[in-house]
Amino acid sequence: MAYRVGIVGASPLVTNRPSTAPYPLVGEIIQSHVASISALADLELVAICDLRQKRLETFVELWNDRWPDVQTYADYQTMLERENLDVLTVATPDDRHAQIVLDSIMAGIKGILCEKPIATSLETADKMIEACKRAKVPMVVNYTRRWMPLYHKVRETIREGAIGQLISMSATHGGPRAMLFRNGTHYLDGMCFFAEAEPQLVWAVLENGFDHWDRYLGDGGTDPSLEPSADGFVRFTNGINAHYRGSKMIPTISKMELTGTTGQIEFMMDGRTATLIPDGSTPIDVQQITLQTDLYQIQGMIAVYQELTTLIEDGGESICSPEEARKALQIALGFLKSHSQGSQLINLAATD
Numbered sequence: 583m584a585y586r587v588g589i590v591g592a593s594p595l596v597t598n599r600p601s602t603a604p605y606p607l608v609g610e611i612i613q614s615h616v617a618s619i620s621a622l623a624d625l626e627l628v629a630i631c632d633l634r635q636k637r638l639e640t641f642v643e644l645w646n647d648r649w650p651d652v653q654t655y656a657d658y659q660t661m662l663e664r665e666n667l668d669v670l671t672v673a674t675p676d677d678r679h680a681q682i683v684l685d686s687i688m689a690g691i692k693g694i695l696c697e698k699p700i701a702t703s704l705e706t707a708d709k710m711i712e713a714c715k716r717a718k719v720p721m722v723v724n725y726t727r728r729w730m731p732l733y734h735k736v737r738e739t740i741r742e743g744a745i746g747q748l749i750s751m752s753a754t755h756g757g758p759r760a761m762l763f764r765n766g767t768h769y770l771d772g773m774c775f776f777a778e779a780e781p782q783l784v785w786a787v788l789e790n791g792f793d794h795w796d797r798y799l800g801d802g803g804t805d806p807s808l809e810p811s812a813d814g815f816v817r818f819t820n821g822i823n824a825h826y827r828g829s830k831m832i833p834t835i836s837k838m839e840l841t842g843t844t845g846q847i848e849f850m851m852d853g854r855t856a857t858l859i860p861d862g863s864t865p866i867d868v869q870q871i872t873l874q875t876d877l878y879q880i881q882g883m884i885a886v887y888q889e890l891t892t893l894i895e896d897g898g899e900s901i902c903s904p905e906e907a908r909k910a911l912q913i914a915l916g917f918l919k920s921h922s923q924g925s926q927l928i929n930l931a932a933t934d
Contacts, residue, residue, distance in 0.1 A: 583624070584623070584624050584625060584626040585624060585625050585626065585668040585669050585692070585693075585891060585894070586626055586628045586665065586666060586667050586668045586669070587619055587625050587626060587627050587628060587667065587668070587669045587670075587671065588627075588628060588629040588630065588631070588661055588662070588665055588667040588669070588670050588671070589615060589616070589627070589629070589630045589631065589670075589671040589673060590630075590631045590632075590658045590661075590670065590671065590672050590673065590674055590682050591631070591632060591671075591672070591673035591674040591675075591697075592630055592631070592632035592634070592637040592638055592640070592641050592673075593637065593673065594614070595614060595615070595673065595697075596614055596615045596616060596630075596641075596671075596673045597614060597615075597616050597630075597637070597640060597641045597644055597645070598613065598614040598616075598617065598644075599614075599617060599644050599645075600612045600613070600614075600617045601613075612882075612883070612884060613882075613883070614883075615671055615673060615695075615883065616630075616641070616644075616645060616649075618882075618883040618884045618886070618887050619887060620648055620649075621884050622884065622887055622888060622891075624891055625669065625887060625891070627649050627652055628651075628652060628653065628665055628667070629652060629653045629654070629655060629661050629664075629665045629667070630652055630653075630654055630655070631654070631655040631656065631657065631658045631661045632654075632656070633656060635656070638654040638656075641654070642654070653665065658682055658685070659685060662685060662686060662689040662691075663689070667686075667689075667691055668691070668692045668693065668894070669691070669692065669693045669694070669695070669890065669891075669894075670682075670686045670691050670693075670694050670695070671694075671695045671696075671697075672686075672694065672695070672696045672697060673697045674697070674802070675801065675802020675803055675804060676697075676699055676701075676702050676763055676764060676798075676800070676802045676803045677701075677702045677798060677800070677802045678802060679696055679697065679700065679701055679706075679710070680701050680706035680707070680709060680710055683696060683710045683713070683714075683721065684709065684710065684713050687713050687714065687717045687719050691719060692719065692894050693719065693720050693721070693722075693890045693891070693893060693894040694714070694719060694720070694721040694722070694890075695721075695722050695724060695886060695887065695890055696710075696721055696722070696723050696724065696904075696907075697723075697724050698723055698724055698725050698767055698768070698771070698907060698910070699723075699763050699764075699767045699907065699910060699911050699914070700723050700904055700907040700908060700911055701911060702763060702798035702800075702911075703797070703798065703915070704908070704911065704912060704915060707904070707907075707908050707911055708908075710904060711904045711905060711908065714904060720890065720893035720894060720897075720900065721900075721903070721904050722886055722889060722890045722893070722900045722902060722903070723900075723902045723903070723904060723906070723907035724883070724886055724902070725767075725768060725771040725902045725907065725910070726882055726883055726886060727768065727771075727772060727851065728771070728775060728901050728902045729881055729882055729883070729885040729886055729889070729901065730881055730882055731875035731876055731878055731881055732849060732853060732854060732855070732856060732875050733772070733775060734875075735856065735873055735874075735875045735876070736776070736840070736847055736849060736856050736873065737775065737776055737778075739847060739856075739858065739873060740776065740840065740842070740847070744842075744845060744847075744858055744860070745840070745841070745842030745843070745844055745845035745846060745847060745858070745860075746842040746843030746844030746845065746861075747842055747843045748776070748777070748822055748840060748841075748842045749822065749823070749841055749842055749843060750822065750823045750824065750825070750840075750841045751773050751776060751777070751822065751823070751824040751825070751838065751839065751840050751841070752824070752825045752827065752838070752839045752841075753769040753770075753772065753773060753824070753825070753826050753827065753837070753838045753839075754827045754832075754835045754836070754837045754838075755769050755811075755826070755827065755828040755829075755835070755836060756828075756829055756830075756831075756832035756833050756834055756835040756836075757830065757832070757833065757834030757835070758806055758830050758834075759806050759830075760806075760811040760828045760829055760830045760832075761800075761803065761806050761809040761810070761811065762788075762809060762810055762811060762812045762828060762914050762917065763798065763800065763803065763809060763914055764800075764802075764803030764806075764809060765803075766811070766812065766826070766828050766914065767910040767911065767913075767914055768851070769826055769828070769838070769851070770816075770826060770909075770910040770913045770914060771902075771906075771907065771909070771910040772838060772851070773816060773824040773826070773913075774906065774909040774910060774913075776838075776840055777818040777820065777822045777824065778820070779818040779819045779820040779822065780818065780819045780909065781816050781817075781818055781819075781909055781912060781913050781916070781930055782817050782818055782819045782929070782930060782931065783815075783816070783817040783927055783928065783929055783930065784814060784815060784816050784817075784913055784916035784917060784920055784927070784928050784930060785814065785815050785920045785925050785926065785927045785928065786812050786813065786814030786815070786826075786916070786917035786918075786920045786921050786925065787812065787813050787814070787921055787925050788810040788811070788812050788917070788918070788921040789810040789811045789812065789829075789830065791810075792810035792921075793921070793922070795810055795918050795921070795922070796918060796919065796922035797915075797918060798915070798918070806830065811828040811829050811830050812826065812828050812914075812917050812921070813826070813827055813828065813829070814826045814828075814913075814917045814920070816913055836850055836851035836852055837849070837850055837851065838851060844860065844861045845858065845859055845860040845861050846858075846859045847859070847873070849873075854875060855872050855873060855874060855875070856872075856873040857870050857871070857872060857873070858870070858871040858872075858873050859871075889901065912930055913930075916928045916930050
């Protein structure tokens with residue numbers, strides 16, 4: 583049996599065809615939602631919705647050979663009423679996730695994949711979490727790096743004690759799309775993944791020109807000029823400190839450094855390897871060790887969809903449940919509150 587899948591949102595992230603691996607390699611490089619669904623035999627794409635007719639036309643042009651019978655809609659509620667969907671992908675602008683998720687649960691959906699960030703306010707995120715719990719509908723939030731081997735290799739290395747006790751983390755996020763919510767929460771989520779604790783305290787400074795941002799005021803992540811970058815600090819409940827350095831004015835850098843009592847691990851966020859730098863008695867004694875990831879047939883977004891079908895059939899906990907995704911949102915909103923109060927230290931527990 584194949585699960586009937588519908589998608590709300592038809593941006594290139596959703597509809598791009600796979601790219602072909604260069605000679606002499608064989609295969610496809612899959613990075614979009616539709617391509618990921620196409621790679622799994624137990625998923626059948628039956629409908630897609632977008633307010634922009636041009637995007638729907640582009641989907642048909644790209645995928646008519648593979649999905650000739652997919653129905654297109656301008657209204658997601660009509661799609662939910664007509665298509666008897668099992669799985670819904672919510673890939674709309676950031677600030678429009680919540681109502682679609684709530685409506686899909688009311689329509690009897692069996693599983694939801696929601697793009698990140700989960701929402702743009704804690705109130706709406708909590709409504710989504712509660713609705714999923716009440717209806718027993720699994721929802722996975724697409725912080726895709728949580729399904730990449732490098733993330734798990736780094737966390738396993740930390741757990742094994744290779745750098746002693748993890749003390750601090752630093753994430754550098756540069757380039758024109760260094761927006762706090764749309765792209766930046768990937769880094770905040772990464773900090774939560776490695777800290778394995780709840781965020782407790784934050785302070786931050788936003789990009790110049792965003793002093794009015796005491797709450798989310800963006801356009802859903804489309805125009806980078808409408809959303810601030812930020813430079814912020816996080817203290818987790820287990821004492822780990824983390825520094826997020828986001829700037830549109832620096833080169834497109836995507837890097838994390840994790841420092842413990844006896845060493846450090848650093849890696850590029852989209853890389854395949856990480857570097858372990860153990861402590862040495864003198865600088866000349868320090869040797870860098872490359873951490874190689876294991877090889878997996880399925881990872882990234884394909885693994886996200888595969889996990890969701892497993893949760894529908896067998897239950898269990900997602901590697902990026904709504905509760906986990908809420909942490910990154912909580913930090914981002916805490917950054918806004920800190921900046922609006924003159925970069926005061928904010929206790930996140932007091933803001934819930």
